[in-house]
Amino acid sequence: MTVSNQTFENRFVLIGLTNIPYLQELYLLIFLIIYIITVLGNSLFIVVVRINIKLQTPMYFFLSHLSIIDVCFSSAVVPKLLVITFSQDKSVSLLECATQMYVSLVLGATECLILAVMAYDRYAAICKPLHYNTIMNKRLCICLALGCWGVGVINSTIHVFFTFQLPFCRSRHINHFFCEVPPFFRLSCQDTWFNELAMYISACIIAICAFFLTLISYIYIISSIAKIRAPQGRYKAFSTCASHLTVVAVYYGTIMFIYLHPHSAYSPEMGKIVSIIYTSVTPMLNPIIYSIRNQDIKSTLRKNTYKAFSKCI
Numbered sequence: 001m002t003v004s005n006q007t008f009e010n011r012f013v014l015i016g017l018t019n020i021p022y023l024q025e026l027y028l029l030i031f032l033i034i035y036i037i038t039v040l041g042n043s044l045f046i047v048v049v050r051i052n053i054k055l056q057t058p059m060y061f062f063l064s065h066l067s068i069i070d071v072c073f074s075s076a077v078v079p080k081l082l083v084i085t086f087s088q089d090k091s092v093s094l095l096e097c098a099t100q101m102y103v104s105l106v107l108g109a110t111e112c113l114i115l116a117v118m119a120y121d122r123y124a125a126i127c128k129p130l131h132y133n134t135i136m137n138k139r140l141c142i143c144l145a146l147g148c149w150g151v152g153v154i155n156s157t158i159h160v161f162f163t164f165q166l167p168f169c170r171s172r173h174i175n176h177f178f179c180e181v182p183p184f185f186r187l188s189c190q191d192t193w194f195n196e197l198a199m200y201i202s203a204c205i206i207a208i209c210a211f212f213l214t215l216i217s218y219i220y221i222i223s224s225i226a227k228i229r230a231p232q233g234r235y236k237a238f239s240t241c242a243s244h245l246t247v248v249a250v251y252y253g254t255i256m257f258i259y260l261h262p263h264s265a266y267s268p269e270m271g272k273i274v275s276i277i278y279t280s281v282t283p284m285l286n287p288i289i290y291s292i293r294n295q296d297i298k299s300t301l302r303k304n305t306y307k308a309f310s311k312c313i
Contacts, residue, residue: 011091013173016084017272028085034284035078041287042067045297052300058136059125062118063290065145066111070283073107076100077178077279084177094164097179102160104180104279108255109206110152115248116210117144119217122241127224155202162195175268180275182258183268203259211252218245243289247282254278 017027045067049055080100084090092100124135163181166188176183181199185192218241225238254277291297 010094011172012094012097012168012179013091014080014084014177014179015173015175016081016090016177024085028082031078031081031085031280034280035074035082038074038078038280038284039071041284042071045287045291048297048300055297055300058121058141059118061141062114062121062145065114065148066118067287069107069111069114070286073104073111073279074283076103076107081177092179098160098164101163101179101181102156104178105156105159106149106152108152108278109155109202110148111251112207112210112255113148113151114145115244115251116213116217117148118244119214119248122244123217123220126221126241151206155206159195159199159202162198166190166192166195176275177272178275178279180258180271182271186268199259203256207252207256207259211248211256214248214252246289247286250285251278251282254282 016024018024046064049060049064077100080092121136124132128135159181163184166184167190168184168187169189170187172187174183174187181195185195221241254274257274258271258278
């Protein structure tokens with residue numbers, strides 16, 4: 001009996017999205033398709049950027065990082081979601097849960113910062129075109145990317161450490177589809193004010209600061225675009241920013257909803273829906289959004305598809 005209790009104490013049960021059989025089958029199919037599109041779409045985007053010399057620019061350097069984050073983010077969450085949806089055993093070990101939480105937090109924070117850096121890159125390109133290559137040099141790009149990843153790792157380490165210091169005596173059943181910080185607060189019989197405060201502080205420092213940096217960059221960008229007399233020039237300048245703005249609005253909105261939402265007002269069902277958007281839907285849509293108006297990406301795809309098809313014939 002002691003061994004059984006000890007084993008149970010080292011595991012958690014993910015309730016998942018639903019217990020209704022036909023909905024489980026539907027979700028299994030939907031998320032499998034989403035995952036395949038995400039991996040293929042982002043991988044293809046990375047390959048296209050690597051093979052086209054024209055795309056060896058700071059903007060595509062950061063877009064490649066974004067694609068890597070999206071593939072890893074989706075891979076950290078969706079396969080386990082498919083397993084717990086399909087399997088009768090919905091339990092996860094403490095180590096597996098902590099690893100999933102750690103990886104998702106690293107990737108989530110890093111993506112926030114990468115999106116902010118991309119906004120600064122667009123600011124430099126549109127507002128300081130003559131000095132762009134000097135400002136966004138290779139060394140700065142590498143330092144910014146490493147800085148984003150470093151902040152993500154530090155932030156995740158702190159949150160995972162303090163989350164798993166809590167005593168989980170209320171239940172081991174997590175009303176969620178992956179191991180995320182907010183649902184764990186509901187399992188603890190200890191006051192979680194310190195953990196919540198730490199979460200709000202990091203969310204303010206990372207998500208809100210990144211959001212305001214993006215906002216300030218775009219205030220300058222829009223004011224510069226407004227000064228362009230030629231309509232075609234204004235359209236071209238704005239089209240390079242429209243894709244980024246779309247991704248930023250969706251991603252920042254969902255992240256801030258989850259991590260700045262008061263614990264007392266937290267709704268598990270709403271939390272699941274919002275989490276699905278930024279862990280599954282956004283990673284799938286990002287390469288599509290960034291490619292749909294991009295002539296360089298589309299022309300590279302057409303050329304290489306034609307070459308591959310010609311070889312097969």
